[in-house]
Every structure is written in C-alpha cells, then in structure tokens.
Amino acid sequence: MADLSSLQPAPLWQFFQTICSIPHPSKHEEALATWICQWATEQQLDWQRDTVGNVIIRKPAAAGCEHLQTTVLQAHIDMVPQKGVNSDHNFATDPIDTIIDGDWLTANDTTLGADNGIGMASCLAVLAADDLAHGPIEVLLTIDEEAGMTGAFGLEAGLLTGTMLINTDSEQEGEIYMGCAGGIDANINLPIERQPGELPVAATITVGGLRGGHSGVDIHLGRGNANKLLARTLLQLQQQQAIELVSFDGGSLRNAIPRDAKAIVRCADAAALAEQVAVLQACYRNELVVSEPNLALTVATVENQQQVLTEASQQAFIQAMMATANGVMAMSQQIDGVTETSTNLGVVTTAEDHIKVLCLIRSLIDSARLNTEQAIASCWQLAGASIEMTGCYPGWAPNPESPVMALVDKVYRQNFSDEPKIMVIHAGLECGLFKKAYPEMDMVSIGPTIKFPHSPDEKVQISSVANYWTLLTEILKAIPAK
Structure with a gap:
C-alpha cells in the first residue's frame, strides 16, 4: 500500500488510508462501520446505528457558529469489488493495495474504493477537525449503496434534523449535481x-x-x-x-x-x-x-x-x-x-x-x-x-430553485474564479430515496474527479481532492443562519 501521508489535505488522506486497510465490499462493510463507531467514541462524538446498520454521527457547532443551520454530510460505506482476471485479491480479507501514479491514486488491479471512500474520508475529516468553521454537523454513512441501496431504503424519518444535505458521491470536480437517474x-x-x-x-x-x-x-x-x-x-x-x-x-x-x-x-x-x-x-x-x-x-x-x-x-x-x-x-x-x-x-x-x-x-x-x-x-x-x-x-428530480445548490455555486465561484457546471448524473445517487423520509430536505452532490469507477482501472485525481476539500469546508463556513 502506498504511503499517503505526504498528500494534502493530510487528515482526509489519512482517513482514506485507514479505509483502504479495512475490507468493506458491499454486504461486508461491518468491520469498517465498527471501526468508525469506535473512532467516534474515542472522539467523544455522539453516534448511533439505525435499524438497517447506517451510521449517524453528530458534532456540535464550532465556537461562534452555533447560529448556523444543521448540515448533513453523507457518504456510503461500501465499495464495489472488481478485480482483473489475473488478480488473486480477496476483497473479504485483503486491504486495497494503493499506487500513486503522478497526480493519480489507483490500486493494484482492483477497484480503489475512491467511490465513495474519498467522500467518507472527507466526512470523517470534518468530524475530526478542530480548526474549521461550521454549524452543527450530522454525518450519515449508509450501508450497501452499491448492491441495492439498502441503507437509503431503510433510512427512517426523524433521525436527522439537518435542513441541507451534501452528498459526497459525485465523481467530477467542478460539477454540482442536482439530480440523478432512478433504476x-x-x-x-x-x-x-x-x-x-x-x-x-x-x-x-x-x-x-x-x-x-x-x-x-x-x-x-x-x-x-x-x-x-x-x-x-x-x-x-x-x-x-x-x-x-x-x-x-x-x-x-x-x-x-x-x-x-x-x-x-x-x-x-x-x-x-x-x-x-x-x-x-x-x-x-x-x-x-x-x-x-x-x-x-x-x-x-x-x-x-x-x-x-x-x-x-x-x-x-x-x-x-x-x-x-x-x-x-x-x-x-x-x-x-x-x-x-x-x-x-x-x-x-x-x-x-x-x-x-x-x-x-x-x-x-x-x-x-x-x-x-x-x-x-x-x-x-x-x-x-x-x-x-x-x-x-426513484430518481432525484432536479430543483433549479434549490437554495443549497445556489450556495454551492456561489462558494465555488468565489474560491475558484470559475463557473461550475450544474449537472444531472445518470448514475444512481441516494438522494432520491432520502427524499422519501425527508421530503423537505434540500440536497446537492459534489465530489473529486474519479475515473473508471466500478472497474480495476478506477483512479482518483489527487489535486482534485484538494479542490473538493476546499469547496466542502468553505460551504460549511457559508451555511446560512437558522
């Protein structure tokens, strides 16, 4: 496994290295979920598992930000297990063997799990940080997204109090997703x-x-x-x-x-x-x-x-x-x-x-x-x-009047002096299912650049992760008051 300690932002990459070390293919993510809960306990963060196994972790607002709305950060725990025909990798027992190739991180003839491991690592890094400005945070980590969206299907009303949800499962930095296909x-x-x-x-x-x-x-x-x-x-x-x-x-x-x-x-x-x-x-x-x-x-x-x-x-x-x-x-x-x-x-x-x-x-x-x-x-x-x-x-129907989409658009322009692309993705995101339990919740999806997910060619662009992290943390700082 490559040493990711020199990559920036360091906290995010450290969490991703740990995620890669714990096997978590779809239907078999319990070991990683257990580690996350143990870590949350060590950090003295409030957490719970719901009836289907989703992990919910809550963090109070940073000092001076108590007036901001509660934000839900969301990722899924599982990864797609795909390998080359000559690979002897066992996804149930073996860590992901990561490889740094210039500005890209990939794996040794297997899926990398950047989908959605980078997003999950960013959620944990926000929870761990003591130098970020943010209102109250709820992190929702769902199970079994790739093999049936079991966690999203089973999410119950009333567990979350946030009014805005940021899904971290998109795969192109510089694009903001406001809708997705159903399947x-x-x-x-x-x-x-x-x-x-x-x-x-x-x-x-x-x-x-x-x-x-x-x-x-x-x-x-x-x-x-x-x-x-x-x-x-x-x-x-x-x-x-x-x-x-x-x-x-x-x-x-x-x-x-x-x-x-x-x-x-x-x-x-x-x-x-x-x-x-x-x-x-x-x-x-x-x-x-x-x-x-x-x-x-x-x-x-x-x-x-x-x-x-x-x-x-x-x-x-x-x-x-x-x-x-x-x-x-x-x-x-x-x-x-x-x-x-x-x-x-x-x-x-x-x-x-x-x-x-x-x-x-x-x-x-x-x-x-x-x-x-x-x-x-x-x-x-x-x-x-x-x-x-x-x-x-269900699909996630686009809402051109979405306040959180407008907020992300504004923050992106301010930080990157460029216009993001407002997109609808053909892949399935969990947001459409979340709308069943939380119909009034305003949602948006962002992420770093990930190429060829669900295949052994999967890779994530290292520089795009830094840009994604900047966008995410600046969004949290700009969340409106209650």
Whole structure:
C-alpha cells in the first residue's frame, strides 16, 4: 500500500488510508462501520446505528457558529469489488493495495474504493477537525449503496434534523449535481433442458480484456459488453458449424459493465472453431478500436463431461441475449449530453436447469424506464423465461430553485474564479430515496474527479481532492443562519 501521508489535505488522506486497510465490499462493510463507531467514541462524538446498520454521527457547532443551520454530510460505506482476471485479491480479507501514479491514486488491479471512500474520508475529516468553521454537523454513512441501496431504503424519518444535505458521491470536480437517474433490476430466470452431447470436442470461448466501468457514469462511452459479445459470438459460430452449448457465465455485478465472459461448448472441429473465433476477434477489434484496444476473444479445448442444452433451449437463450437491449437507449431531450435511459446486461450465470440473467435499467424519466422494463420482459417471456423486477429506486428530480445548490455555486465561484457546471448524473445517487423520509430536505452532490469507477482501472485525481476539500469546508463556513 502506498504511503499517503505526504498528500494534502493530510487528515482526509489519512482517513482514506485507514479505509483502504479495512475490507468493506458491499454486504461486508461491518468491520469498517465498527471501526468508525469506535473512532467516534474515542472522539467523544455522539453516534448511533439505525435499524438497517447506517451510521449517524453528530458534532456540535464550532465556537461562534452555533447560529448556523444543521448540515448533513453523507457518504456510503461500501465499495464495489472488481478485480482483473489475473488478480488473486480477496476483497473479504485483503486491504486495497494503493499506487500513486503522478497526480493519480489507483490500486493494484482492483477497484480503489475512491467511490465513495474519498467522500467518507472527507466526512470523517470534518468530524475530526478542530480548526474549521461550521454549524452543527450530522454525518450519515449508509450501508450497501452499491448492491441495492439498502441503507437509503431503510433510512427512517426523524433521525436527522439537518435542513441541507451534501452528498459526497459525485465523481467530477467542478460539477454540482442536482439530480440523478432512478433504476430497477431485471431478474431473469430461463428454464433450460439438457441432453447428452453428441459432438466430440469440448472448448471454452472467452471474451476478456475489456475495460468495463460504471454502468451509469460510463455507459455512454461505447465500451464492449462481454456478455453481449459472447452471445454474438455463439450466434455467428453456430451458423458456420454445429455447436452445443454447455454453459455461459459472464459479469459479476449488475452495476458494472461486464469485462469478461466464458462459454463452454462442444463442437466437431476445434481447428475450424479457432479460425472462426480469430475472424470474429478481428471484427470486434475493428468495431471497438478506440474504446476496447485490449479486447481478446480466445478459444481452448478442455475436458468436459457435462450435458449440453437441448437445441430449443440453446436457441431460446442465444436469441434472447441477442435481442436484449443494452447500452444507451436515449439521450435527454432536456439536458444536453446527459444519458436519459440505459440498460446494462450485467450478469449471466448457468445452473443445471436454468440460466439467470441480471440487468440494471436506469432512467431520468419513470415512464421511459418502464418502457425499457417492458421491452426486456417481453423479449425474455417470448423465450420462456420468468422475470421479476426488484430494487426500484426513484430518481432525484432536479430543483433549479434549490437554495443549497445556489450556495454551492456561489462558494465555488468565489474560491475558484470559475463557473461550475450544474449537472444531472445518470448514475444512481441516494438522494432520491432520502427524499422519501425527508421530503423537505434540500440536497446537492459534489465530489473529486474519479475515473473508471466500478472497474480495476478506477483512479482518483489527487489535486482534485484538494479542490473538493476546499469547496466542502468553505460551504460549511457559508451555511446560512437558522
């Protein structure tokens, strides 16, 4: 792990180094939450855990600032666990191995957890500071944001008294976010039937080397989806020689663009299969020459005695995969350059008698999201699958008259002699869910520059963290009176 002690602002980076040292992937953030509560006790700060496990820490106003409104600072505790195919990192037990590369901090072939670890570190640094001007502070640290927004869904009314909330989960310094997309998970279960294989050769076909990324922030970049590319490969191959499908597995998270996928097939001619795969690799590399320079489509013979899918099951699966919407469905007609609706065909897993497919659908407009839900459901129902839509979370509707947004805009101009960009993000933020329990709370989202979250390429710009910290602390100083 890199030594971050020389980075500024020092308190923030010290907290981030500790955060990286304690494993905290989604669904497994209890060790970090426990450490935070123990630290708060040592600092003699009032804290509590709510019924779902969120951490709330309260700090009195600094001397002379008692008249200011209470501000809620918010971050999520968990991180996305993604690693390269050659990494042996165990997210449940291993610390994040950080690397300083010029003005960027990254990790050794894993996600870094700057999303949302930097924001969380900034909240703790505010709590620890004795030289900042601020009114009363409430820090809300939610659990399981990345895998289901469990903490935000379970947040109860009445726990917070603040009138303004600053979400720290945005990923571009110089941008102020006032809205975000909502989303829903499409859980698809396709029954399959099997039979003994007749073709003599078993082989694996693998799509790898893709860049992946955040299925909201990066969906418009035209990156390859390993699941879609592998389904396309199978469709093309079976048009040239008989193949029998044994299994198909790809992706690991619904909100990460899948970087790799693998199918096991049986065929009659391994040499011909390898030639056909090489041709398809050249085709895909030509199409994705800019977005996926390291794309690799490979084939290798293996020993495999599993039964294969029947012809009917194989065709139903491959054709449904080909027909499933993926990527950007529509760009916003109201906000230039912002994705309105998208889907991510994130995870495919094969069992003995069924195949599961998991898609994440996002949209700024509920009716457009519903239309995409129905299109995906219709496709898979025609194939004989059952579909359950779960985890629906609302978008955060923009409020151009937001006082806290106007305040952040003013503070940014005063400190950086530049105009910030007022934005709506296609990724899901928790603010929309907070509005259910706290409908009158005024909210805004800011953060440092983080590139390629939800992938092993994730990195945070060190200089942007300093600017973000300046903005955050100056905002707290400028919070209006009660």
